[in-house]
Amino acid sequence: MTFENTLSFAQQLDANDTLKHFREQFYFPRHNGSDAIYFCGNSLGLQPKKVEDAIHVELQTWRELAVEGYFKGTNPWLYYHEYLRGSLAKIVGAKEDEITVMNALTVNLHFMMLSFYRPTKQRYKIMMEAGAFPSDQYAVETQVKHYGFDPTDAIVEISPRAGEKILRNEDIVKAIDDNKDTLALTIFGGINYYTGQLYDIPLVTNAAQKIGAIAGWDLAHVTGNVPTQLHNWNVDFAVWCSYKYLNAGPGAVGGVFVHERHANPSTERLAGWWGNDEKIRFKMEKGFIAKSDASGWNLSTTQVFNMVALKASLELFDEAGIQNLRAKSILLTNFLEFLLQQLRYDAFEIITPANEHQRGAQLCLFFKEKGKAIHEQLMQNGIIVDYREPGVIRVAPAPLYCSFEDVYKCVKIISEVLNTN
The missing domain is CATH 3.90.1150.10 (Aspartate Aminotransferase, domain 1)
Structure with a gap:
């Protein structure tokens, strides 16, 4: 044009x-x-007008049904996180059972790293872009320290060439290959918050997996902004927030993608009641048995009031x-x-x-x-x-x-x- x-x-x-x-x-x-002219949805999306009524529905359920709201009412709370999975699956290109909604972005990043960063003496390094968002830097730094490694050795940061501000794809791939014997995990931001560069997710994912590393992604600036195909691209895991382009409000609940090949009870994780097999959840017995999909990583009772705005916003995404x-x-x-x-x-x-x-x-x-x-x-x-x-x-x-x-x-x-x- x-x-x-x-x-x-x-x-x-x-x-x-x-x-x-x-x-x-x-x-x-x-x-x-x-x-005002609002060009700040990359920090906090605007409030959908339908959120107020949506919150009122859940307040009314709480008022009229109290604990029975988990099983009755307009949107029974026991399954509330499941109401969001279909819409998110379309946005990120996943199967519904590869999606779950819980916690906040960096909490979820830590949980995913505890499952997928399994360092050994030989293969222990994590690769990320230099100048990643501070939360990601801090998460990676403390994870490698948790396992007794020195961050200056265990974290490989990739910088643009001298005089450039954008990372070249060939430099990322070369760096991965250069560390092929020691690299355990790559964790790039899908879009760099400072430069706005959208990384080639399938290219980097394939390069990491080719040398035996896990490919994880922070999609805070991608989800709701750029459509992806996480399942078809074979991404191992991804996390994102919902308060930016997804318009779910300040501090809104985060999202998680776990590829179906990993979503089985044998994958290590920190466990909680809400990730336990629903068929035996209410038996209240010892012995965690994970649900065989991404929601097997859920820990606590669904955060209903922290999901209402996201549900309302996702209805607009479905329509658009x-x-x-x-x-x-x-x-x-x-x-x-x-x-x-x-x-x-x-x-x-x-x-x-x-x-x-x-x-x-x-x-x-x-x-x-x-x-x-x-x-x-x-x-x-x-x-x-x-x-x-x-x-x-x-x-x-x-x-x-x-x-x-x-x-x-x-x-x-x-x-x-x-x-x-």
């Missing part, structure tokens, strides 16, 4: 958008009496379709990139890959100076984006609720702010 740098062109794109009505399903923060959202997202982000390239380009650099298949909804603008001040000015002008040290403003138009006119107005204000600096 040939883009035009005009408001009327943006409005025409919106008029042609078959997903535009989903915007009305969300609440926007307000700025000077109007909706993740492939349709991805198509709109590519167009939105390409339009954003086109408009940004018309600006005083020496003020910043777009460090996110230009290839639309190597990124999601996020473009990262690197400012050599005044990045934080420019971010604050954008916020004061009703453009809600976020800032990450050093010098990056992340701009993420989520396709469920962002419009092409939003993109046009955002870049216009960015231009005005740059002209004052």
